[in-house]
Amino acid sequence: MLTNSLVELDRQHLVHPVSSFEGHEARGVRVLTSAKGARIRDAEGRELIDGFAGLWCVNAGYGHESVVEAAAKQMRELPYATGYFDLGAEAPIRLAAELADRAPGDLDHVYFTLGGSDAVDSAIRYIRYYWHAKGKPTRDQFISIEQGYHGSTTMGAGLTALPVFHEGFGVPYEWQHKISSHYVYRNPLGDDPQAIIDASVAELRAKIVQLGEDRVAAFFAEPIQGSGGVLVPPKGWIKSMRGVCAEYGILFVADEVITGFGRTGPIFACTDEDIVPDLMTTAKGLTSGYAPMGAVFLSDKVYQTIAQGAGAKAIGHGFTYSAHPVSAAVALAVLKLYEGGLFERGLEAGKRLQSGLQTLRDHPLVGDVRGRGMLAAVELVVDKDRKTPLPVSVQPATRLFDRAWEQGLVVRSFAQGIFGYAPPLCCTDEEIDEIVARTRKVLDLTLDDPEIIEALR
């Protein structure tokens, strides 16, 4: 009864992110009620394995009392402190120092936001300010990558290269440009890693030359493209792209909103290739979803240039909730959990997840399996040789999500018929094996689906 009235109230009043209002009203909300470890419960009493850590964010898993205590203590002592007017609080100061200590190279300065989108937006604003401070305000063009996702603020949505974030919103802006994705499985050049890297390097160079070498401000890249379908570049790709940026004096931004905090293994994925970005954006695993927070890391070069450019003038960028003390206290508690064994557990669980999912390759509907650490994807096709995707008419996203849900598994289900996985790092071996087994069951059921059988003809 309670659930029914919640579903109705939701229908009437709550606007959901990235959803068809019409479709959502027809389907109704699924109310989640509690969670522990890697498992969540819904209002109908169903227990599910959360193979997607909420929205690739609950890296530490649910129900950690130490995090709850840290938030409660901070709320009791000082629930809010502004960072304006030279004020501050202990938790965000300590958090900035701890993060700077772990970030690669000279990414020593941290600006805290409320999530990933405003971290990207803040990065764009600091980059614009940086080039003004350097006396080169015409360096105002930005490059990102097809299939990339950089959030949903107006500027970030323009860097994003997924059509649904553009249609009806008047973005991208004319200063936002794209180059092709590496998308190894569907790359027209084939899957030779060096050929893909060389093509990306050539395309980035060509784009810079086309826009004008003295016009480009920055290049944004995710170490692994998440929302585009978990697209893993060949090893060496990101280092090469970073190299091109250095060659042309363009700022390189690593968007680690998904890949940060142990998702692919190390605390930051760009350390995998030993690169130091000029700026880095993070969120999600920073607080493991227990409180909203993101962060932009500025290299010392960027920070000092902005500082000198502004002199005594205030740099007009800030939010009421920048460096929120409760979120910072939560992030510090989460960091303790990560370094108290969860990063190590994530490494082990990640190996098991990757090898487990690889066993699905024999399934008639599986075209590709890819990933790194606790981030993975299984791409479905109706014809393996031709790599034909599931037809849009069968609405793969909702169909596959619903079927997985019925099997007690939460996965991301992308519109193109791709399952995305980002389980909490705390998953047990049994839970990882269950994720794989339940996926196989979903694939088998999908194979028996009359509409899929029709598509397979």
Ligand SMILES: Cc1ncc(COP(=O)(O)O)c(C=O)c1O
């Ligand atoms: C790479 C990347 N950047 C930015 C964002 C935006 O973060 P948020 O949803 O916290 O605003 C996301 C979210 O998924 C992301 O994956």
